[in-house]
Amino acid sequence: LLGVAAENGRTDVYVVDEDSGEPVKLDVIYRNIGLHDFTWQIAGETVRADMLADMIAQPDAYTCAIVPSARQGWAGYKSFFAMISDPSYEKVFTERGMDMESLELARETVGWNRMLGDIEPEAAEAQTIVEAADRFVIKHIAGAGGANVILGWSPDSIVKGVAMFNGDTEQAKQHPHEAWQWVLGQAREAGGWVAQEKVDSVQLEDGRVIDVNPYIIQGRSQGQTLCRAGMSHPINIKQGGGVMPIAWNTAA
Numbered sequence: 001l002l003g004v005a006a007e008n009g010r011t012d013v014y015v016v017d018e019d020s021g022e023p024v025k026l027d028v029i030y031r032n033i034g035l036h037d038f039t040w041q042i043a044g045e046t047v048r049a050d051m052l053a054d055m056i057a058q059p060d061a062y063t064c065a066i067v068p069s070a071r072q073g074w075a076g077y078k079s080f081f082a083m084i085s086d087p088s089y090e091k092v093f094t095e096r097g098m099d100m101e102s103l104e105l106a107r108e109t110v111g112w113n114r115m116l117g118d119i120e121p122e123a124a125e126a127q128t129i130v131e132a133a134d135r136f137v138i139k140h141i142a143g144a145g146g147a148n149v150i151l152g153w154s155p156d157s158i159v160k161g162v163a164m165f166n167g168d169t170e171q172a173k174q175h176p177h178e179a180w181q182w183v184l185g186q187a188r189e190a191g192g193w194v195a196q197e198k199v200d201s202v203q204l205e206d207g208r209v210i211d212v213n214p215y216i217i218q219g220r221s222q223g224q225t226l227c228r229a230g231m232s233h234p235i236n237i238k239q240g241g242g243v244m245p246i247a248w249n250t251a252a
Contacts, residue, residue, distance in 0.1 A: 146236030
């Protein structure tokens with residue numbers, strides 16, 4: 001970043017061209033923002049993003065597109081899967097016109113998900129998550145990049161979860177089952193954590209595990225499928241995974 005300049009009621013952002021060393025004004029800025037967030041971090045420095053404020057105050061001065069719509073932001077959290085899966089949230093969808101057949105299909109697609117805070121510690125579901133740890137994973141609803149993911153079937157992941165909540169990692173190494181139960185309690189108390197039932201991934205001959213991401217719009221496949229691939233769970237780009245296209249062998 002070279003600087004932020006304001007002139008004639010418009011804010012422009014300049015960077016240094018790597019080849020020429022000359023300042024260059026940015027014509028297009030693409031970034032992931034919340035409308036409540038008017039600062040950004042560049043090279044470790046907090047920069048006032050006055051351009052965003054200008055876009056709201058003077059919409060005619062800029063061409064601005066928000067993709068997806070800001071009103072879809074709530075669907076970007078993992079709690080959305082719990083809302084689909086948990087029957088107690090059924091009215092959220094049916095009162096907005098979703099028929100039960102579509103809702104059941106959505107539930108079948110996303111699998112079993114629950115907000116930990118919605119489950120009473122003494123409930124059967126809570127006991128199942130504790131006792132059948134190898135079937136469950138917990139995640140923070142706003143986590144990204146593979147962070148804040150604790151795998152119930154992985155002692156190493158459980159130890160990391162204990163460290164996340166400032167617990168005794170040495171005890172966790174010796175007693176992973178008790179540590180898993182402790183982590184669940186901490187996550188439930190903290191709020192904002194979802195429990196998901198494990199979905200088995202495809203494992204390739206070279207040891208990589210993959211998940212499949214088909215593109216379906218308005219109920220129809222778009223003929224394009226990608227997969228994320230990694231050597232271990234969670235499969236995530238930031239954790240060293242990658243993205244590959246999938247070619248289906250229709251002749252088989």
